[in-house]
Amino acid sequence: MDSEPQPWAEPSAASPHGAAPREGREDNQAVPYGAVHTESRSTGRPAHTPRDARNGDHQSRPGALPPAPGRLPRVLARPAVPAVLVLVLLLVSWQVAVDGPLLELDHWVRHAVRETRHALHSTLLNHLGKAFSDLGGGSVAVPVLLLGGAVAARREFRAGFARWWLPVPVAVLTAGLIPLLVVPAKAWFARPGPFGLPLAADQWGWYPSGHTATATLGYGVAALLLTRTAGPRGRRALAAAAALPAVGVGLGLVWSDYHWLLDVVASWCLGGLVLWTLARWPLTGRPSARRRHPEH
Template sequence: MPVVLGVLLLVVSWQVAADGPLLGLDRWTQHAVREVRHALPGTLLDHLGEALSDLGGGPVAVSVLLLGAAVAAGRELRAGFAHWWLPLPVAVLTAGAIPLLVVPAKAWFARPGPSGLPLAADQWGWYPSGHTATAALGYGVAALLLARAAGPRTRRLLAAGAALLVAGVGLGLVWSDYHWLLDVVASWCAGGLVLWALARWPLTGRAGQDAGDGPPGAA
């Protein structure tokens, strides 16, 4: 999995930097989405796309990350884990790392957005998608932290919920014409690599006490 994600990220980044033929996929996807949008009656899917896109904003995703860390720390404290406080600094560090990972890449690639307009002097660029990366790390790390004191079924539900949210944000951005498809794919790959590494790190992996579907003594 990390090899596939890493290779895909490198290929996409190379194509964006070189304005390669793979960018035709972006233009084809944009045209197809616009055709579908114009053919559908009503604006329900447009509103859904906007709502899903907003879930990738910092105020929402980072708030969920910090709240998830607080809940995880509280559950581990009640369960008697020795290092119950670890989710809190991990969440804070993750929130601070998101712009450090995304903003330099946006500035370096300086990719214009789907509107086709050139970048303004105060714009960083569209590649990779910041909302998608924020969603991947915000919801993904929150799920990892909550999983520390959870049983197998709950861990699967947390992983599935985070994956659905991250996928929904990316698809909403493409549907709303806020981002190119490859902007989103790159952030999915980068976020997946970070989460894969964090899942194997003691601070976000299983806590030092086996648990059932919840910490002992928790409701």
């Protein structure tokens, strides 16, 4: 016995008897089982709508178009984010300059970390702290930054971006920006390190943390450049891959007694401000129509 056709069945290559062509369709595809099935089951659009004609209703609904590559998530894209970073940076810098009461937080954290390190007496944690600290060195983070710019340029060239070459100078300029942000501040504040020894004539000081700033900007900008040609999952993976060493370097420096906590916090704020600004700047433009491959 013949069963009734299911309303969600896909049309076959040969339309069944009685099927009528859809009006207004470029492909003139036949309508299965009458005009009642011309609308899709959720959005009210014709089924099998070509991609160029599909408009997302809302970012949180099924079928919505994803955000443009390189954009920050909604929470991080709000103007309050850089405002908070600037306020924290100014507050910490002011307290370091005047030797204010907020610096007691540094001493409390250092004392707590030293007691925890002594109680655990874990060689593994000590090695991990030093290993994470080394990820913030210029010999590690800067090559990753430059390699990320080169890979991003190659991917954008293959994708047909008009200004595919821009990730390379952005990576180079970022590598040069890091010492310009950190070294003058170190020389100006001239803050002694956790051991309290006076600075030598050739020392710059500990505030802000150079390793933390190098890790935050090196890995962060590399990930940001690569997100231009990555999908949603790829963007999330790149964000996690950049955040892990940036946070790990800061915590490793505090754990190993190389830096005060506020040195690290200041560099996180500096790096966050640069990344927020860079993420809102159209680095590479859109793929040019001349080289863009048509979608099927």
